[in-house]
Amino acid sequence: MSLRSIRILSAALVAFFVLTGLALPGWAAQSADPQNVKPQFILPQMFPDKTALELMQLGKEVVERKKIEARLKAGEKIEYGRLSVSSQPEGAGVLVSSYVPLGKTPYTNHKLLPGLQRVTVRKDGYYEQVRMVEIKANQQSALDFKLKPIPYARLTLKLRPPTTKVKIVDVEEPYTPGMKLAPGRYLVSLSHPMYGERRLCVVLKDNEKLTFDGDLAIRSGDIKIDSKPTDATVYLDGREVGRTPYFSDVIMLVPGPHLVQVLKSLFKPVSRVVQVRSRETTVIKIDLPPAQHFTNSVGMEFVKIPAGKFMMGFHGSPEFVAERIIGKQGFLMGLGLPIYSGYFQDFPEHLVEITKPFYMQTTEATWAQWVKVMGRDGPLKDGWAQRPVNDITLIKAEEFVAKLNKRDKGRYHYRLPTEAEWEYAARSGTTGFFYTGNSITTEQANFDGEPLITPGWLLGDKRQHPIAVKSFSPNPWGLYDMHGNVRELCADWFDGFYYTYSPIKNPKKAAQKKGGYYVFRGGSYFVRWLDCMSGAHDNLLYSEPCFDCGFRLVAEKVKVRQKD
Numbered sequence: 001m002s003l004r005s006i007r008i009l010s011a012a013l014v015a016f017f018v019l020t021g022l023a024l025p026g027w028a029a030q031s032a033d034p035q036n037v038k039p040q041f042i043l044p045q046m047f048p049d050k051t052a053l054e055l056m057q058l059g060k061e062v063v064e065r066k067k068i069e070a071r072l073k074a075g076e077k078i079e080y081g082r083l084s085v086s087s088q089p090e091g092a093g094v095l096v097s098s099y100v101p102l103g104k105t106p107y108t109n110h111k112l113l114p115g116l117q118r119v120t121v122r123k124d125g126y127y128e129q130v131r132m133v134e135i136k137a138n139q140q141s142a143l144d145f146k147l148k149p150i151p152y153a154r155l156t157l158k159l160r161p162p163t164t165k166v167k168i169v170d171v172e173e174p175y176t177p178g179m180k181l182a183p184g185r186y187l188v189s190l191s192h193p194m195y196g197e198r199r200l201c202v203v204l205k206d207n208e209k210l211t212f213d214g215d216l217a218i219r220s221g222d223i224k225i226d227s228k229p230t231d232a233t234v235y236l237d238g239r240e241v242g243r244t245p246y247f248s249d250v251i252m253l254v255p256g257p258h259l260v261q262v263l264k265s266l267f268k269p270v271s272r273v274v275q276v277r278s279r280e281t282t283v284i285k286i287d288l289p290p291a292q293h294f295t296n297s298v299g300m301e302f303v304k305i306p307a308g309k310f311m312m313g314f315h316g317s318p319e320f321v322a323e324r325i326i327g328k329q330g331f332l333m334g335l336g337l338p339i340y341s342g343y344f345q346d347f348p349e350h351l352v353e354i355t356k357p358f359y360m361q362t363t364e365a366t367w368a369q370w371v372k373v374m375g376r377d378g379p380l381k382d383g384w385a386q387r388p389v390n391d392i393t394l395i396k397a398e399e400f401v402a403k404l405n406k407r408d409k410g411r412y413h414y415r416l417p418t419e420a421e422w423e424y425a426a427r428s429g430t431t432g433f434f435y436t437g438n439s440i441t442t443e444q445a446n447f448d449g450e451p452l453i454t455p456g457w458l459l460g461d462k463r464q465h466p467i468a469v470k471s472f473s474p475n476p477w478g479l480y481d482m483h484g485n486v487r488e489l490c491a492d493w494f495d496g497f498y499y500t501y502s503p504i505k506n507p508k509k510a511a512q513k514k515g516g517y518y519v520f521r522g523g524s525y526f527v528r529w530l531d532c533m534s535g536a537h538d539n540l541l542y543s544e545p546c547f548d549c550g551f552r553l554v555a556e557k558v559k560v561r562q563k564d
Contacts, residue, residue: 051100053099053100054099054100056099057098057099057100060098060099060497060500063497064113068113078113079114079137079138080110080111080112080113080114080137080138081112081113081114081135081136081137081138081139081140081141082108082109082110082111082112082139082140082141083096083108083109083112083117083119083133083135083140083141083142083143084106084107084108084109084140084141084142084143085105085106085107085108085119085121085142085143085144085145086105086106086107086142086143086144086145087105087106087121087123087144087145087146087147088144088145088146088147089123089126089147090104090105090106091104091105091123092104092105092121092122092123092126092145092147093121093122093123094107094119094120094121095118095119095120095121095122095500096109096112096117096118096119097117097118097119097500097501098500099348099500101122105121105145112135113135114135114136114137115134115135115501116132116133116134116135116501116503117132117133117134117135117501118130118131118132118350118500118501118502118503118504119131119132119133119143120350121145121147123147125149125150125152126147126148126149126150127147127148127149127150129145129147130350130351130504131143131145131504132503132504150182151183151206151207152180152181152182152183152207153180153181153182153183153204153205153206153207153208153209153210154178154179154180154181154208154209154210155168155178155179155181155186155202155204155210155212156177156178156209156210156211156212157175157177157188157190157211157212157213157214158211158212158213158214158215159190159214159215160213160214160215160216160217160218161192161194161216161217163192164190164191164192164214164216165190165191165192166188166189166190166214167188167189167191168181168186168187168188168189169186169187169188169189169199169238169437169438170187170315170316170431170432170437170438171186172316172317178209181204182204183204183205183206183208184203184204185201185202185203185204185259185273186201186202186203186204187199187200187201187202187237187238187259188200188201188202188212188214190214190216190254192216194216195216195217195252196252198216198252198253198254199237199238199239199254199258200212200214200237200254200256200257200258201237201257201258201259201273202257203257203273212256213256214254215254215255216254218254218255218278219255219278219279220252220253220254220255220278220279221253221255221276221277221278221279221280221281221282222247222248222249222253222276222280222281222282223236223247223248223253223258223260223274223276223281223282223283223284224245224246224247224248224281224282224283224284225244225245225246225247225260225262225284225286226244226245226283226284226285226286227244227245227262227264227285227286227287227288228285228286228287228288229264229267229288230243230244230245231243231244231264232244232262232263232264232267232286232288233262233263233264233473233474234246234260234261234262235259235260235261235262235263236248236251236258236259236260236261237258237259238259238437239436239437240436240444240473244262244286253276254276255276255277255278256275256276257273257274257275257276258273258274258275258276259271259272259273259274260272260273260274260284261476262286262288263288263473263474263475263476263478264288264474264478265303265362265470265474265478265479265480266290266291266293266301266303266362266478267288267289267290267291267478268288268289268290268291269288269428269476269477270286270288272284272286291303291304291477291478292304293359293362293478294359294555296404296408296411296412296555297407297408298369298372298373298404298407299368299369299372300361300365300369300553301361301362301363302359302360302361302362302553302555303359303360303362303477303478303479304357304358304359305354305357305358305359305360305421305424305425305477306357307354307355307356307357308353308354308424309351309352309353309354310351310352310354310423310424310427310429311349311350311351311352311431312349312350312351312352312420312423312424312499312535313348313349313350313499313535314349314433314533314535315349315431315432315433316349348499348500350499350502351504352420352424352502352504352505352507353504353505353506354420354421354424354506355505355506356506358417358421358554358555358556359554359555359556359557360417360421360425360479360552360553360554360555361552361553361554361555362474362478362479362480363388363469363470363479363480363481363552364388364389364469364480364481364485364486364488364550364551364552365388365389365400365550365551365552365553366385366386366387366388366389366469367379367380367384367385367386367387367388367389368380368385368386369389370389370400373400373403373404373407374399374400374403383468386468386469386470387466387467387468387469388466388469388481388485388486388550389486389550389551390466390486390546390547390548390549390550391545391546391547391548391549392545392546392549392550392551393542393543393544393545393546394489394518394542394543395542395543397416397489397551401414401415401416401553404553409558410558411557411558412555412556412557412558413555413556413558414553414554414555414556415491415553415554415556416489416490416491416551416553416554417490417491417552417553417554418490418491418492418506418507418508419490419491419492419507419508419509419519419521419537420506420507420508421554422488422490422521422522423521423534423535425477425479425482426475426479426482426483426521426522426534427534428475428476428477428479429476429477430475430476430534432534433533433534433535434483434532434533434534435475435476435482435483435534436483439529440483440529440532441460442460442461442463443460443472444472444473444483445472445481445483445484445485445532446463446466446467446471446472446481446484446485446524446525447460447483447484447523447524447525447527447528447529447531447532448462448464448525448526448527448528449461449462449528449529450462450528463525464525464526465525466485466486466524466525466548466550467485467525469481469485481522482522482534483522483523483532483533483534484522484523484524484525484532485522485524485525485550486522486524486525486548486549486550487520487521487522487523487524487527487538487546487548487549487550488520488521488522488549488550488551488552489518489519489520489549489550489551490518490519490520490521490537491508492508492509492518492519493509493510493516493517493518493519494509494516494517494518494519494539495509516541516542517539517540517541517542518539518540518542519537519538519539520537520538520539520540520546520549521536521537523536524548524549525548526547526548527548
């Protein structure tokens with residue numbers, strides 16, 4: 001059969017399954033139960049004028065319509081609420097539990113289902129704002145937003161050689177002299193065939209017009225970093241370069257400001273912008289303050305994670321992420337296959353607040369710890385004792401947690417982390433695809449390093465098995481293997497559209513009923529880079545074993561009442 005025939009047949013089969021509402025094995029099956037309606041397949045060929053996010057919104061609307069039809073068929077009466085949204089200035093896009101703006105302010109929606117809705121307001125040149133609103137049946141709700149303008153700075157680089165190429169790291173927009181950037185700290189990549197690629201760190205203030213020297217031709221400088229305690233991981237301009245004591249005699253440093261980050265598990269990370277001078281060695285001494293931590297009765301190590309706010313999901317515009325990630329699945333499109341809407345479930349970047357500090361296990365639970373708690377034989381020989389537990393179900397993990405809580409009763413209470421807690425801890429204040437930035441290597445995590453689509457991109461090892469915990473450097477908050485090794489179970493249950501309406505504070509998707517799909521995070525030794533990203537997740541049936549799944553726990557200290 002010719003390739004053209006295969007493409008036509010594939011497209012026809014998929015279209016048949018989609019249009020008839022039948023299930024493809026392991027894919028987006030439908031159900032008569034309105035709570036179990038799952039994301040749809042969307043065929044881009046059928047909607048060539050729609051963007052990736054508009055296709056996702058279309059899939060969401062199809063699912064919602066099917067849920068309403070199921071409720072009406074069951075004899076339920078559907079009642080709606082109303083919402084009006086205004087802003088100063090007017091003309092801002094309004095997203096009501098959606099992926100794309102549904103209108104502009106002043107905005108009114110007369111047909112919203114009762115319940116919690118996430119309302120986001122966006123306008124170019126202003127900070128995005130988001131609120132949660134409770135919609136009640138047959139009632140009017142109103143929100144008014146006062147948008148705060150972004151005090152943009154302008155950046156100009158004086159380049160030498162003048163043909164030097166400039167890229168602002170993790171910024172989509174290409175560099176142009178005098179470009180507008182929000183106030184903050186940026187890494188600037190300078191590259192030239194004669195000098196290679198080098199970086200500098202620029203800090204921009206409100207409404208500042210900064211002209212900055214990017215001179216690759218000038219004689220380089222060096223940096224020496226000592227820390228107390230020693231053997232701390234050093235990041236220089238966003239890249240892991242070694243351990244303390246560290247000396248940059250191999251790396252050519254452009255004179256100017258550089259970002260130095262020093263971190264070690266069970267200590268608070270330290271970050272500084274340091275000025276490096278031509279033909280000089282800059283010496284830095286850093287004392288790392290200890291972080292709050294404890295070790296429990298079976299040797300599980302926990303470190304305190306601070307409360308705070310972060311942007312959950314993917315940093316940057318969703319369309320940019322879609323192009324970078326989904327675009328690498330182009331061979332599927334070539335066969336006439338659809339882009340499964342589930343790929344887009346992670347994209348909406350949204351505000352989340354973790355309101356209380358919590359303790360998180362620094363490593364994945366190991367087989368040695370499993371045997372101590374469960375009292376069963378495990379693979380403890382040939383180095384497996386310090387490898388993470390794998391090939392388990394959520395039921396087994398819950399049994400482990402119950403026994404550990406009984407063992408440490410009155411001291412600590414253990415549980416699985418929520419998705420939001422897991423991603424917050426994995427990011428540890430970073431905004432890239434990984435805590436290492438927008439790329440990662442198999443020298444930093446245990447994943448399948450073979451190229452996915454583009455040859456030469458993220459090449460690395462394919463170990464094909466979990467390895468001992470703490471084999472790589474920790475993230476800035478002292479957590480190991482948040483990317484790769486084994487996938488990690490979370491307390492949330494799967495909902496492909498949850499991020500569009502999830503609460504801002506401490507979100508957790510509760511189970512509708514036992515037997516549904518649960519969420520895991522972080523990727524594993526078996527998967528490639530895109531499944532290991534901070535914002536990526538997947539799901540599996542509650543009772544189904546997962547050969548590359550393990551877990552790490554969250555702990556809460558139990559308060560003991562003082563005797564009178």
